[in-house]
Amino acid sequence: MRLRQVIKRPQTELRHENPYQLLVAVMLSAQCTDARVNQVTPALFAAFPTVEALAAAEPEDVLPYIRSVSYPNSKARHLVAAARRIRDEFGGAVPSSLKALESLPGVGPKTARVVASVAFGVAALPVDTHVYRVAHRIGLVRRARTPREVERRLKRQLPSHVWGEAHHLLILHGRYTCTARQPRCAQCVLTDLCDHYRRLQRLPAPLTGLDPRQGRYFCKRCRRYFDTPVYRTDRLEVEQVSCLNCGSLQVFDAKTGCSTRRVPDYRVR
Ligand code: SF4
Structure with missing residues (x-):
């Protein structure tokens, strides 16, 4: 590891x-x-x-x-x-x-x-909020619904003598580097392996020159401004802002120029 x-x-x-x-x-x-x-x-x-x-x-x-x-x-x-x-x-x-x-x-x-x-020293791999989030972000598990499911899937991938160590490594990585709100990807040694990082890199670059007086959102596809978005759930089950006119997800916040696209994140429910 x-x-x-x-x-x-x-x-x-x-x-x-x-x-x-x-x-x-x-x-x-x-x-x-x-x-x-x-x-x-x-x-x-x-x-x-x-x-x-x-x-x-x-x-x-x-x-x-x-x-x-x-x-x-x-x-x-x-x-x-x-x-x-x-x-x-x-x-x-x-x-x-x-x-x-x-x-x-x-x-x-x-x-x-x-x-x-x-x-x-009992072989166990407890899954807390950090382990749950980091395991999903890296892609060690995908779409596990509960901490117990994450635990079962991680255990299948790892020999039992490293379960305890894996638990601490994932917790400490989640606490200090792959933090919930703002993962510190620039300092992370896992970028080339990480699903979340790959998705973040694929987000569209911000647009410049937008005029927020014309509307809260700007659709790059139909080049229109609008205020009231409709929401669409994408294939990764993330609710996305979509264009009121053409339904595209190529929507940008007119004030910041940033894409409204969100990547999936993972919290214990
Ligand atoms: S690359 Fe970023 S998202 Fe991925 S594990 Fe590292 S800190 Fe977390």
Whole structure:
């Protein structure tokens, strides 16, 4: 994998020292950034250093430590409930199997896979929003509807001993280079392999000399201005602005001169 050359440490960025801390950090990271989680966990782990300490607490005791992460109330409830389950059913040790991890309150398939893979070396390839987006953009998978589908297809292409590494490489590539809003293609080592990059290169160049007073859009084919577009879904299932008069997709924003053509992008729905 070419990403290995540029991402020297394909590891989780969630700071942790043991499986308990990793589980807590991953649970907190749902719908939240790793950087934010890393800000709150030092004080949280100091106050509740073990599964037993967290299990003995009430959610209201935990809440002040995690108030700045997303969904703090439900996460506080889930953390305490998960710790109690680990204490009562697993002897106080975070379980290593996916099935046991998924049985914990607040632990879904993705969290279970991250913990199992990172803490216990279980072969897993969790798909989060970054993995989902990057895998589609590069073209490793095409039109997969769900993260589980992306996971299945990636696993078919890769030997199991690199699944964990692939997960981290794709996450870190998505976090720092192939970002959601503005991928940094100029700094990317994958341009020659990437479907998304190829599509971006094929977009029509901007037109100059358009007059926005004549209309919001300009159709290059019939050379007319218009204000109200009709929308057409192209073969890649992207809704495109099309010309009111001739139906062409060769439409440009009269103010900026830029083509209105959009390339498909990929968000977990
Ligand atoms: S070339 Fe651009 S779109 Fe493709 S993987 Fe690299 S950053 Fe992402």
